[in-house]
Amino acid sequence: MSVVEIRAAEKTYSNGVRALLPVDLTVGAGEFVTLLGPSGCGKSTLLNMVAGLLAPSAGSVRVADGQRVSFVFQEATLMPWARVADNVRLPLDLTGVGGEAASQRVNEALRLVGLEKFAQARPRELSGGMQMRASIARSLVTEPSLLLMDEPFGALDEITRNRLDDELLRLRRERNLTVLFVTHSIHEAVYLSDRVIVMAVRPGRVVDEIAVVPSVARSDAFRVSTEFAAIAKRLQDALLAASSHADEALA
Amino acid sequence: MKTLRRALPAFVVGAVLLATWQGWVTTFDIPPFLVPSPLLVLKTLVNDWPVLGGALLVTLKVTFLSLLCAVVLGVAVAFAFVQSRWIESAFFPYAVLLQVTPIVAIAPLIIIWVQSPTLSLVICATIVAIFPVIANTTLGLRSVNPGLANLFRMHRASRWQTLIRLRVPSALPYFFGGLRIASGLALIGAVVAEFVAGTGGTGTGLAYQILQAGYQLNIPRMFAALALIAATGVLLFLLMGALSRWALGGWHESVLRPGEGSG
Numbered sequence A: 001m002s003v004v005e006i007r008a009a010e011k012t013y014s015n016g017v018r019a020l021l022p023v024d025l026t027v028g029a030g031e032f033v034t035l036l037g038p039s040g041c042g043k044s045t046l047l048n049m050v051a052g053l054l055a056p057s058a059g060s061v062r063v064a065d066g067q068r069v070s071f072v073f074q075e076a077t078l079m080p081w082a083r084v085a086d087n088v089r090l091p092l093d094l095t096g097v098g099g100e101a102a103s104q105r106v107n108e109a110l111r112l113v114g115l116e117k118f119a120q121a122r123p124r125e126l127s128g129g130m131q132m133r134a135s136i137a138r139s140l141v142t143e144p145s146l147l148l149m150d151e152p153f154g155a156l157d158e159i160t161r162n163r164l165d166d167e168l169l170r171l172r173r174e175r176n177l178t179v180l181f182v183t184h185s186i187h188e189a190v191y192l193s194d195r196v197i198v199m200a201v202r203p204g205r206v207v208d209e210i211a212v213v214p215s216v217a218r219s220d221a222f223r224v225s226t227e228f229a230a231i232a233k234r235l236q237d238a239l240l241a242a243s244s245h246a247d248e249a250l251a
Numbered sequence B: 001m002k003t004l005r006r007a008l009p010a011f012v013v014g015a016v017l018l019a020t021w022q023g024w025v026t027t028f029d030i031p032p033f034l035v036p037s038p039l040l041v042l043k044t045l046v047n048d049w050p051v052l053g054g055a056l057l058v059t060l061k062v063t064f065l066s067l068l069c070a071v072v073l074g075v076a077v078a079f080a081f082v083q084s085r086w087i088e089s090a091f092f093p094y095a096v097l098l099q100v101t102p103i104v105a106i107a108p109l110i111i112i113w114v115q116s117p118t119l120s121l122v123i124c125a126t127i128v129a130i131f132p133v134i135a136n137t138t139l140g141l142r143s144v145n146p147g148l149a150n151l152f153r154m155h156r157a158s159r160w161q162t163l164i165r166l167r168v169p170s171a172l173p174y175f176f177g178g179l180r181i182a183s184g185l186a187l188i189g190a191v192v193a194e195f196v197a198g199t200g201g202t203g204t205g206l207a208y209q210i211l212q213a214g215y216q217l218n219i220p221r222m223f224a225a226l227a228l229i230a231a232t233g234v235l236l237f238l239l240m241g242a243l244s245r246w247a248l249g250g251w252h253e254s255v256l257r258p259g260e261g262s263g
């Protein structure tokens, strides 16, 4: 059963920029799909269309009925006037979940991202990476079934990033999450994904799709294994091939 | 303690200016009906307090009432403006018209039309003070972080939830900027309108005292009334600053000390 169905969806912004040529993509339930590509290739555009925040210029983007969707934006996007706990609680407030149950979920989400000590802090008192973790906590508090993440770990140091990678995979297993993930990082794409969609720029488009071996357990050992290196190499080659095509087209 | 240290330079400058003034008047024996010395002004202030104190209260009443009206009406108009672009483009030019019409030109009319002297003064001062409240609050209600707006949309927030939880907090810093300007304008409006009204024989505020003192060549009292107006203006400004710091509770750049801004 598919959770996201994208059929020939394309986007031309009102200023005439062709951000995305027609894309076909199906994301199955419980699948972890990553969009990988250089800056400006339309990753955020595609994710925004899936979230329903942006209408495709042509084609269709459908999310299956009954999905609880959460979005981690590329920027932390916290309310500066509200404390961290209140920022995390916001989606519950908006949907009318209150009381003890809400507080419990907020605490749990904060603990998951390691911010339980900063529940009463203001966003400006946090570092950029901590703000991003607060934003991740906010996306998890509604117990989503479909998680859209736009470079969520880009601002984090490597250790924290690896830890959150593992947390994300654990969460995905436990809650049978479907994840559509955006990253610049080849290594992160290999470590997290079942499937990587390789994109290219000028104009933004999908150029390749590479499956990652699902059978290997994700651990620090996987990060230095030969399988890991082989898939990373394939992704890198695909990215390079796409960019050299673009260079030829420009020349 | 910190506040005291920050206010110190201003106090030093003030003290030096007053001392120079005092020295100049005594050295050159300037007659008090031209320029009274600061000490004489202070003495007049104390001696004439029964008259001046009452006048101060009247001016304060008009100032605060008109500031209140400007805030209530200005915010209401701003809320109407952000409901639709149509309302805004239909009515904004008239808000500007209100702003650019000199109050001394319309005050006589208002004073003739409105029976109660206090009410007519409040109307004049409100007209003077309302524009910054309208303009700033409208701008603030529109200045919502687009990412946060998306977040609210994704969680299907109602119009009301978006207004209360997103638009209003986003607008607060702008509103307080407008309030600070409006408080000064309300005082100016109250004084100017009373000058106009004073010639018609109504009013007993500070402006009226200045006019009377002028007719009687009581220059020290004129200076004393002037000092009271200036002091009121400064206090109003400080009060609005404190209010804004209290309301923005340390989250907005405008109330953070340098070096403590967000990273």
Ligand SMILES: Nc1ncnc2c1ncn2[C@@H]1O[C@H](COP(=O)(O)OP(=O)(O)OP(=O)(O)O)[C@@H](O)[C@H]1O
Residues within 6 Å of the ligand: A013, A014, A015, A017, A018, A019, A038, A039, A040, A041, A042, A043, A044, A045, A046, A074, A204
């Ligand atoms: N609102 C907009 N209006 C006009 N053009 C836009 C808009 N948003 C994005 N674009 C253009 O669309 C293209 C794709 O942008 P997008 O933000 O989707 O890229 P991205 O892959 O997410 O890049 P990055 O990795 O840097 O975040 C870019 O060329 C950008 O200039």
Ligand SMILES: [Mg+2]
Residues within 6 Å of the ligand: A043, A044, A045, A074, A150
């Ligand atoms: Mg992006």
